[in-house]
Amino acid sequence: ARAEVRKLPVYNAGLSEGAVKERYGISQVTKLGSNENPYGPSPFALDHWKEIASSLFRYPDASAEALREGLSRQTGIDTDRIVIGNGSEQIIRMICEAFLGPGDRLVTVLPSFGLHLIWPQMMGARAEAIPMTPEVRFDLPALYEAVTSAPLKVLMFSNPSNPVGCMMTGDAMQTLINACPEDTLIVIDEAYWEYARSTQDYADSLSILEKQSRPWMVLRTFSKAYGLAGLRVGYALTSDVGLTAVMTRVRDPFNSNGAALEMARLSLLDQDHMLRTVDATLIEGRVLKSALEERGYFVAQSFANFLFFDARESALALAERLLEHGVIVKPWKEKGYESWIRVSIARSEDSHAFLQAFDHVRQPLN
Ligand code: PMP
Numbered sequence: 001a002r003a004e005v006r007k008l009p010v011y012n013a014g015l016s017e018g019a020v021k022e023r024y025g026i027s028q029v030t031k032l033g034s035n036e037n038p039y040g041p042s043p044f045a046l047d048h049w050k051e052i053a054s055s056l057f058r059y060p061d062a063s064a065e066a067l068r069e070g071l072s073r074q075t076g077i078d079t080d081r082i083v084i085g086n087g088s089e090q091i092i093r094m095i096c097e098a099f100l101g102p103g104d105r106l107v108t109v110l111p112s113f114g115l116h117l118i119w120p121q122m123m124g125a126r127a128e129a130i131p132m133t134p135e136v137r138f139d140l141p142a143l144y145e146a147v148t149s150a151p152l153k154v155l156m157f158s159n160p161s162n163p164v165g166c167m168m169t170g171d172a173m174q175t176l177i178n179a180c181p182e183d184t185l186i187v188i189d190e191a192y193w194e195y196a197r198s199t200q201d202y203a204d205s206l207s208i209l210e211k212q213s214r215p216w217m218v219l220r221t222f223s224k225a226y227g228l229a230g231l232r233v234g235y236a237l238t239s240d241v242g243l244t245a246v247m248t249r250v251r252d253p254f255n256s257n258g259a260a261l262e263m264a265r266l267s268l269l270d271q272d273h274m275l276r277t278v279d280a281t282l283i284e285g286r287v288l289k290s291a292l293e294e295r296g297y298f299v300a301q302s303f304a305n306f307l308f309f310d311a312r313e314s315a316l317a318l319a320e321r322l323l324e325h326g327v328i329v330k331p332w333k334e335k336g337y338e339s340w341i342r343v344s345i346a347r348s349e350d351s352h353a354f355l356q357a358f359d360h361v362r363q364p365l366n
Helices: 003-007 017-024 049-054 065-075 088-099 115-122 140-149 170-179 205-210 241-250 258-269 271-294 315-324 348-361
Strands: 082-085 105-110 126-131 154-158 185-189 216-221 234-238 306-310 340-344
Touching: 003 115, 017 315, 049 258, 065 082, 065 234, 065 258, 082 088, 082 241, 088 115, 088 154, 088 185, 088 216, 088 234, 088 241, 105 115, 105 140, 115 126, 115 154, 126 140, 140 170, 170 205, 185 205, 205 216, 234 241, 258 271, 271 306, 271 348, 315 340, 315 348
Parallel strands: 105 126, 105 154, 154 185, 185 216
Antiparallel strands: 082 234, 216 234, 306 340
């Protein structure tokens, strides 16, 4: 393999429910490691499932036109500025393949979504991750310094930020983008935007970016609020058709499967279901956050469907003990965050299962 690939870290996708059941010999597993929506896909979309399945002998529409039209109606972005991916992780990969080469520089944050660091490294690029502040918020002065101090190919970060959950305000986003060199590609990964957009502080990246005359992409997904993680559909909204054309060159022609495209299109039509599940998640998030705070833990402010908290012991060891009790969470390993755990916000029975196991295995705080 290429030297970059030989050195490449492997993305930690966590264990499946089945694997945990088998390894620990337990029947009940609570999966809070991947920020999935436990309420599942739209019942309206599911009503069409059999009909969708019966046309799977056909290749999917390689241009994903029907889904792009639905997204265009929702976002106001023309269909020729929308790119569909097999999950938004594939879009991140396509961006890196199309825009990054050996020695190129990308700036992101720390802690970050793993692939924001891994795919640039695969291309031989230098991914520079700017640590969050001690309060785990975006360190704006440090980011400003990073984007202005050396040539910059790509600025990429998620907002709300995974794994922290914090959100960059519109003003800060505007200032940071303005500071970037004119030709820097700005990528804002909004995998969790449906959870954040109802809040007062939500940074409306599309209206900020639409005023810019520089290249940008906003990434979104059907894996989180739409409850379709298993089908794999994400998308990019792009600044212009030229950028879409570049992405189309590096895209596998049939990269999204036909069932996924159609389920995503129908799910978009059922906004009520999605919004209800988002509301339920936000309410449960407040309950779970208080429960952790009552136990004395510092929990980062979250605008997404997960909480990031400092367990003040080895996160890896704690997560392992939780697994023995059938609870899957995501321990952080990046430098400075080795005691931090990310736990997804799901139903109240899931929070109960998590807290019960957590109280059983955690070390007392002193
Ligand atoms: N971006 C971020 C910030 C994420 O948290 C995730 C999923 N954990 C993804 C992208 C990838 O999501 P998907 O490929 O399922 O669309």
